[in-house]
Amino acid sequence: xxxxxxxxxxxxxxxxxxxxxxxxxxxxxxxxxxxxxxxxxxxxxxxxxxxxxxxxxxxxxxxxxxxxxxxxxxxxxxxxxxxxxxxxxxxxxxxxxxxxxxxxxxxxxxxxxxxxxxxxxxxxxxxxxxxxxxxxxxxxxxxxxxxxxxxxxxxxxxxxxxxxxxxxxxxxxxxxxxxxxxxxxxxxxxxxxxxxxxxxxxxxxxxxxxxxxxxxxxxxxxxxxxxxxxxxxxxxxxxxxxxxxxxxxxxxxxxxxxxxxxxxxxxxxxxxxxxxxxxxxxxxxxxxxxxxxxxxxxxxxxxxxxxxxxxxxxxxxxxxxxxxxxxxxxxxxxxxxxxxxxxxxxxxxxxxxxxxxxxxxxxxxxxxxxxxxxxxxxxxxxxxxxxxxxxxxxxxxxxxxxxxxxxxxxxxxxxxxxx
Numbered sequence: 001x002x003x004x005x006x007x008x009x010x011x012x013x014x015x016x017x018x019x020x021x022x023x024x025x026x027x028x029x030x031x032x033x034x035x036x037x038x039x040x041x042x043x044x045x046x047x048x049x050x051x052x053x054x055x056x057x058x059x060x061x062x063x064x065x066x067x068x069x070x071x072x073x074x075x076x077x078x079x080x081x082x083x084x085x086x087x088x089x090x091x092x093x094x095x096x097x098x099x100x101x102x103x104x105x106x107x108x109x110x111x112x113x114x115x116x117x118x119x120x121x122x123x124x125x126x127x128x129x130x131x132x133x134x135x136x137x138x139x140x141x142x143x144x145x146x147x148x149x150x151x152x153x154x155x156x157x158x159x160x161x162x163x164x165x166x167x168x169x170x171x172x173x174x175x176x177x178x179x180x181x182x183x184x185x186x187x188x189x190x191x192x193x194x195x196x197x198x199x200x201x202x203x204x205x206x207x208x209x210x211x212x213x214x215x216x217x218x219x220x221x222x223x224x225x226x227x228x229x230x231x232x233x234x235x236x237x238x239x240x241x242x243x244x245x246x247x248x249x250x251x252x253x254x255x256x257x258x259x260x261x262x263x264x265x266x267x268x269x270x271x272x273x274x275x276x277x278x279x280x281x282x283x284x285x286x287x288x289x290x291x292x293x294x295x296x297x298x299x300x301x302x303x304x305x306x307x308x309x310x311x312x313x314x315x316x317x318x319x320x321x322x323x324x325x326x327x328x329x330x331x332x333x334x335x336x337x338x339x340x341x342x343x344x345x346x347x348x349x350x351x352x353x354x355x356x357x358x359x360x361x362x363x364x365x366x367x368x369x370x371x372x373x374x375x376x377x378x379x380x381x382x383x384x385x386x387x388x389x390x391x392x393x394x395x396x397x398x399x400x401x402x403x404x405x406x407x408x409x410x411x412x413x414x415x416x417x418x419x
Contacts, residue, residue, distance in 0.1 A: 014406055018208060019201025021406075025221060025398040026197020026228040029391035031190045033229055036387060038175045056386070057178055058171040065167040065174065067374065069160050072269065075371060076363045079159045080150075082279075082354045088146035092139040094349045098342055103138045106334045107131055114327045133307040141299045148295055149283075156292050162282045163273055173272055181265045185236045185253055192235065193228040200224045217407065218399035225395020229388045240369035255369050262364030262372075270357035276350035284340045296339060297332040304331050 038055045045052010057064055092099070107130060111119040119127070149156055167174045179186070204220040235253065242251035254261065283292055305328070364372070 015205055015208065017406060018205040018402070019198045021398065021402055022201025022204060022220070022224050023194045023198035025395050026193035026195075026200070026224050027190055028193075029225040029394045030193030030228055030232060032394060033387040033391050034186050034189055036390060038179060041171050041175070055175070057175055061168050061171050061174055062164075064178070065164050068167065068177070069163045071371075071374060072163065072274075072360070073160045075367065077159075077274075077356065077359050079153050079157050081359075082159075082274075082356065083150050083153045083157070085353045085355065086146065086150070086350065087353070088143040088150070090349070090353075091146050091346065092142040095142065095342060095345045096139065098345050099138050099142065100135055102335070102338050102342055103134050104131060106331060106338070107134060110327060110331045110334055113330065114323065130307065134303070137303045137307060141303050145296060145299055149292070156288050156295075157279070157283055157286070158288065159274070162278060162286065166273060166278065176272070177265070177268050180268060181261055182254070183264075184257060184260075188236065188253055189229070189232040192232045196228040196231055197224050200227065212407075214403060214413075217403045218396050221395035221397070221399025221402070222392045223395070225390075225398070226388055226392035229391040233384060233388075237373060240373065255372065258367075258369075258372055259365050262361050262367075266357050266360035266364055269360055274356045274360075276347040276354070277344075279350070280340070280343045280346065284343060293336045293339070296336055300332045300335045301328050304328050 036053065036055065038057050040053070040055060041058045043052055043054040043059070111130075115122075167177075200220065200223065204216070208216060237252045237254055239251055240255055242249050242255070244250075283289065
């Protein structure tokens, strides 16, 4: 009697294991699918693209970035809007201290280089007058340059190009944007795999009680691996606009969380992509930097001419026009060389006035569901079938493992001779 009870108990546990294992398969296949979206960062394998794998997001970095950039620059914020918020006079005031230090340093460096004997021997009043005139002119130069930058920003700075280069180069940053923005959705995918898997497992268990063909367990494993991924993705993005059923509202998780996702996305982009540091670096070292520097050289050269016009005849007489032009170009170059360090002082002011984070969040929250979905899904939508297929393959393998190790008698009944 005891032996029969133990035998029945073991058999019962085998049957009860079906929904549990099915839930585990659903969870694991979904988690693996999520990880395959982002890892590995670089291709790992023998022969691209068939014998190996690279995460969908880093593999499609260019396309992903293109979609993100289009969303940001066409629907959220533009170069003209950001720079239009910078007041030229405020900029001059913001950097006034380091600007005066730079002016004094440039004067002494250039004058001592070109007039190593004459300049130190010049009357103190003359030297102070030159410093005073250039110090007084410097804020006006900054203001004029800022007005020109704002008026010609499309020719000096390309926001779309900056974001594209940054995200394509920094695949880990691109991963972070998508992972952190959709973190709740990815958690849901994993958990829903367990829930759906358990439900499928109950159906599987009921069928297995009355019907035990060897192929049933692998087939259900395949169905669980496929269906849990497919259902989770459907529930995240559908329905877009929501359907009211009594007291309940059915809407895709991604759209229910639009305000929260918008806050996360806006903060990540503002803190790691469209930052004052990246913007200033793009302006001073990017593909259009020479245009800005030509503008600065022109303003500096005009200011030098205006400041030294009284002493110009004497300077031409002592050293000649050619040497004066060399001094002028030298002064321009010295200012240009110091520009990046000077502009670094503007990062705090620029962050506050450009208000990139606040603008992105506000406008993301006001997007329509279709526009909002286009932020995250389209770039990897065409490869979703791969994730679903991987889930199906892993589920199929798990079904075989169940058949061989949990219900070995059924396996041996059909494959005993081969085994």
